[in-house]
Amino acid sequence: MDTNNNVYTVIYTAVVVVVVAAVLAFVASKLGPAQDANAKAETLRQMMSAAGIKPTDELYAMKNADILQLYADNIEEAYTIGLDGEKNGELSVSKDKIELVSKLKPQHKAILADGDATLPVYIFKEGIAVIPIYGAGLWGPVWGYIALCPDNYTIAGAFFDHESETPGLGAKIKDEAWFREKFTGKTVEWGEEPAFRLEKNVEATGATNAVDAITGATMTSKGLNEALNTWFKAYENHFGVGAFFNMLEEHADSETANDNEEE
Amino acid sequence: MAQKLKETILNPVLKGNPITVLVLGICSALAVTVQLKGALVMALSVIAVTGLSSLVCSLLRNTIPNRVRIIVQLVVVAMMVILVDQILKAGEGTYAIDKQLSVYIGLIITNCIVMGRIEAFALGNKPIPSLLDGLANGVGYGLILVIVAFFRELLGSGTLFGFQVLPAAYVPNNLVILPPFALILIGCIIWVHRALDKDLQEN
Numbered sequence A: 001m002d003t004n005n006n007v008y009t010v011i012y013t014a015v016v017v018v019v020v021a022a023v024l025a026f027v028a029s030k031l032g033p034a035q036d037a038n039a040k041a042e043t044l045r046q047m048m049s050a051a052g053i054k055p056t057d058e059l060y061a062m063k064n065a066d067i068l069q070l071y072a073d074n075i076e077e078a079y080t081i082g083l084d085g086e087k088n089g090e091l092s093v094s095k096d097k098i099e100l101v102s103k104l105k106p107q108h109k110a111i112l113a114d115g116d117a118t119l120p121v122y123i124f125k126e127g128i129a130v131i132p133i134y135g136a137g138l139w140g141p142v143w144g145y146i147a148l149c150p151d152n153y154t155i156a157g158a159f160f161d162h163e164s165e166t167p168g169l170g171a172k173i174k175d176e177a178w179f180r181e182k183f184t185g186k187t188v189e190w191g192e193e194p195a196f197r198l199e200k201n202v203e204a205t206g207a208t209n210a211v212d213a214i215t216g217a218t219m220t221s222k223g224l225n226e227a228l229n230t231w232f233k234a235y236e237n238h239f240g241v242g243a244f245f246n247m248l249e250e251h252a253d254s255e256t257a258n259d260n261e262e263e
Numbered sequence B: 001m002a003q004k005l006k007e008t009i010l011n012p013v014l015k016g017n018p019i020t021v022l023v024l025g026i027c028s029a030l031a032v033t034v035q036l037k038g039a040l041v042m043a044l045s046v047i048a049v050t051g052l053s054s055l056v057c058s059l060l061r062n063t064i065p066n067r068v069r070i071i072v073q074l075v076v077v078a079m080m081v082i083l084v085d086q087i088l089k090a091g092e093g094t095y096a097i098d099k100q101l102s103v104y105i106g107l108i109i110t111n112c113i114v115m116g117r118i119e120a121f122a123l124g125n126k127p128i129p130s131l132l133d134g135l136a137n138g139v140g141y142g143l144i145l146v147i148v149a150f151f152r153e154l155l156g157s158g159t160l161f162g163f164q165v166l167p168a169a170y171v172p173n174n175l176v177i178l179p180p181f182a183l184i185l186i187g188c189i190i191w192v193h194r195a196l197d198k199d200l201q202e203n
Helices: A006-051 A056-061 A064-074 A101-112 A177-181 A218-239 A241-262 B002-013 B026-031 B036-060 B066-090 B095-101 B103-110 B112-120 B127-157 B179-196
Strands: A075-081 A087-090 A119-124 A129-136 A141-148 A155-162 A197-199 A210-212
Touching: A006 A056, A006 A064, A006 A101, A006 A119, A006 A129, A006 A141, A006 A155, A006 B066, A006 B095, A064 A075, A101 A129, A101 A141, A101 A218, A119 A218, A129 A218, A141 A218, A155 A177, A197 A218, B002 B127, B026 B103, B026 B127, B026 B179, B036 B066, B036 B095, B036 B103, B036 B112, B036 B127, B066 B095, B066 B103, B066 B112, B095 B103, B103 B112, B112 B127, B127 B179
Parallel strands: A197 A210
Antiparallel strands: A075 A087, A075 A119, A119 A129, A129 A141, A141 A155
């Protein structure tokens, strides 16, 4: 048979491509649930590491099923807010609904465009609120989770991750525990520009809303700084001073309402 | 026959090593050799891809239209790579390593060793020898990867497989972590290899 015939070539290529596509589609649909479960457990590990539920290496040593259980045991409330700081949706507290990292990218775009965002807030036991951050590092996206104490401005813990930062340099944001531990006890200055800083010589200045950037990883540090501030700005109306006054106002309103009732 | 099979298996690991002798597949050898664990998974992935791609292409060798053979090979290789990537992502234990290797698993498609072996061997040989040739070339590649990663992790982080082996007083060398050092190291391996094997020396 002449394998160099035009008709044969076209049909042959088409058949090969269709067969390969079928195999890949079949495998993807079979493995999809397992992959999603892995991605979800990974997100939960990072959030719970930030919230200080367990030490990071213990979380990474745990099986996926145990991680889901630990999350279910520790989460109190999960909801989404808009850029105005108002709640605009509930995230099911059950272990099934988690905002994966892949969902942070469109939210990041929404923040930058000042559009309709649904930003997740996870409230763990003892009132620890965990919020995500997302931005561009040197080679790819960087993201992370910041845990806030019940006072809404002291940082209880943090966890950062990245897709492809340089190992040994930018990758330290994830690999080196000392970097994320530096965030603990620092504060987010809601309403200030910038609300938080990654910069040089922080220890000398004693600033409470700043952390030393990583030497040799200028671009990753800059990207992370940008990510932190973009997302803190987006959450400002929810956690910041404005939110505090809104709460007072509501409180006053309800009190007057009560007074009226009494009369 | 047995002699020829032995040759097929041993040659890619020693005299015809894809990295040190043919100098193919260098890019990924520079990129994924920072840690041993990653290098090992990468090596196993490449072994699987080279072996299976060679096997499939050898099975198809008499039917592939000559004018589009590179395209057909590429489709087969791409399928194998995506399968490996999907499987790594689905395994509970391998998910973290797949994340760490990020794009480099996908880039196995462009690894010259895979296409090189299909073109040079699988299209002209029976399936079983082709499978062995593919596997052996993957092993030859993986061997160098693991050697390079051993030194880079030891000197660059003071650890092996993530366990601290050098005393805490050792200051990790940042140059070792960067890709240029891998190139220097591969250069050294080629030097040692050639010094030991007289057949590889040029006059």
